Amino acid sequence: MKHTPTFNESQRSPKYLQVVNAVISDIEGGVLRIGDRLPSINEACIEWYLSKDSVKRAYETLYQLGLITSVYRKGYFIAGRSSRRSHRVLIITGQLTESVKQLHDAIARHVNDEALIDICTYNYRQDLLCQVIDKHLGNYHYFLLMPHLLGTSPATVQCLRNLPGNQLILVGSQWQEVLQHGHQIRYGGEKALYEALQSQASVLKKYKRLNLVLPTAEFFGADYIRAFQQFCIRHDFDFQLLDELTSNDIRRHQAYFVMDSADLITLVDYSQQHQLRLGQDLGIVSFIENEYTRLLAGGVSVISHPSAEIGRLVAQIVGKQPGPGQSPYVLPLELQFRATC
Numbered sequence: 001m002k003h004t005p006t007f008n009e010s011q012r013s014p015k016y017l018q019v020v021n022a023v024i025s026d027i028e029g030g031v032l033r034i035g036d037r038l039p040s041i042n043e044a045c046i047e048w049y050l051s052k053d054s055v056k057r058a059y060e061t062l063y064q065l066g067l068i069t070s071v072y073r074k075g076y077f078i079a080g081r082s083s084r085r086s087h088r089v090l091i092i093t094g095q096l097t098e099s100v101k102q103l104h105d106a107i108a109r110h111v112n113d114e115a116l117i118d119i120c121t122y123n124y125r126q127d128l129l130c131q132v133i134d135k136h137l138g139n140y141h142y143f144l145l146m147p148h149l150l151g152t153s154p155a156t157v158q159c160l161r162n163l164p165g166n167q168l169i170l171v172g173s174q175w176q177e178v179l180q181h182g183h184q185i186r187y188g189g190e191k192a193l194y195e196a197l198q199s200q201a202s203v204l205k206k207y208k209r210l211n212l213v214l215p216t217a218e219f220f221g222a223d224y225i226r227a228f229q230q231f232c233i234r235h236d237f238d239f240q241l242l243d244e245l246t247s248n249d250i251r252r253h254q255a256y257f258v259m260d261s262a263d264l265i266t267l268v269d270y271s272q273q274h275q276l277r278l279g280q281d282l283g284i285v286s287f288i289e290n291e292y293t294r295l296l297a298g299g300v301s302v303i304s305h306p307s308a309e310i311g312r313l314v315a316q317i318v319g320k321q322p323g324p325g326q327s328p329y330v331l332p333l334e335l336q337f338r339a340t341c
Helices: 015-028 041-048 052-064 098-111 126-136 154-161 190-198 222-234 261-273 291-298 307-318
Strands: 068-071 075-078 087-093 115-121 142-145 168-171 183-187 209-213 238-242 254-258 282-286 301-304 329-331 334-336
Touching: 015 052, 041 052, 052 068, 087 098, 087 126, 087 307, 098 115, 098 307, 126 142, 126 154, 142 307, 168 307, 183 307, 190 222, 190 334, 209 222, 222 238, 254 261, 261 282, 261 291, 307 329
Parallel strands: 087 115, 087 142, 142 168, 168 183, 183 329, 209 238, 209 254, 254 282, 282 301
Antiparallel strands: 068 075, 301 334
16 A cells, blocks of 8 residues: 655654654554555655655654564555554653652553653753653653643743643642643642651651751752751751761761662661661661662661552553542652661
8 A cells, every 4th residue: 555644844843753643643544554555665765755764763663663563575564453552651851860760660560561651851941841742742642741840931831731631641749739731640749748757757756867868860849858847847856958968977876868879878888887777876768769779778768759659540541541539649658667767
């Protein structure tokens, strides 16, 4: 079957993405059916007036999505439904951090092979976020956004409203008073962290000082800092905020709340070198939870990021399954004490 996609010259997206979108649209509209043959790369270059690189990249993208298959010396064909991934999800985040990787893995576990999940960063810049959305609008079924460090200007709000509400998944609590649009999964925030600390206030009393070590790469909201300060003041804890952690900052009978893995290793190494008993002479609480923190030093105490539950909820949204209630979904933080605190 000879197939010529329709290109929109007004679109700013690359030609290869226009090929991908045109083929997807024709598959969904029944113009292209299982087993239909697409032009070879050379044929497509001539028929569609495109470069070989553009056609090759388009076919590679369609192949990765499971929408086409190739047969040696015969060409490219529309794949059977069993080969396709039915959903495409784009995670949009400020930076690729450890917590983002955890969230990606949690979603992947729940959706299995039914979805292709990509990650794109906007470097905490509003203009780049809008460019990302504009570039990929129409290329994905769902856009999962963690709007960290974003201003709530009318331009940004409109940028998010350009995404259909059934395709936007907002994760976090930063925009809950600003944008009532899309699926919203709320976690964290000042109240949630305060309540997590409050639940273990009696255990933390054994330490003379509580230290909050601010991360260098990971996003850490000002609301968390306020919650930590308010908790310490109301419970009469001596406390301090540390922009970085060095061996000179580590003292006996103090507890440290950390987000960077490097700070976590520094504390564990220091405790071993100076024969300090974790959970008694020195306390450690991590904002990161993974297999590493569960095994290190007999188990690192954590304020758990609800990535597993977020992954389950996202899978329900993607799979159009009924959730536990109407959006927004509100998830708590939990302070889990293990050997290190």
